[in-house]
Amino acid sequence: MPVNQHEIIGVLAQLAEEREIKVAVTESLKGAALVGAATFIGGILLGPLGLAAGGIAGGITAAASSKNSFRPVAKVILEDMSPKQQALLASRVHNILREFNVTDLVLLLPIIQGNARLGEAVMSALLGFIQSEMNLRLM
Structure with a gap:
């Protein structure tokens, strides 16, 4: 099953929740x-x-x-990002996934969690987006 924008956003929110990443609001x-x-x-x-x-x-x-005044990044992704911001973030992460030949939703989360380089690239894209595009400070 090919990976789409909503699935990428869901996986990013789950990863952020697992790592308990928060931003200062x-x-x-x-x-x-x-x-x-x-x-x-x-x-x-x-x-x-x-x-x-x-x-x-x-x-x-x-x-x-x-x-x-601190908010979990998972909530920021799911509740605070506009659809346009979600699409932009998903596009950036999708480009990373293409480099690693990840095309299946079922395998997406386990592959990201199991591959240190891919996990680091995805988290870097997410955290960079939060800081640069949303102007939020990570905690």
């Missing part, structure tokens, strides 16, 4: 600004002790606010 600059502001205010109000207290409070607040 908010900027870390926001957390840094929060810590900086809390440290500054603590320092103004309580002096040197306030710097420490403000830094701790800001750090805890930044960590709590960023709790849900």
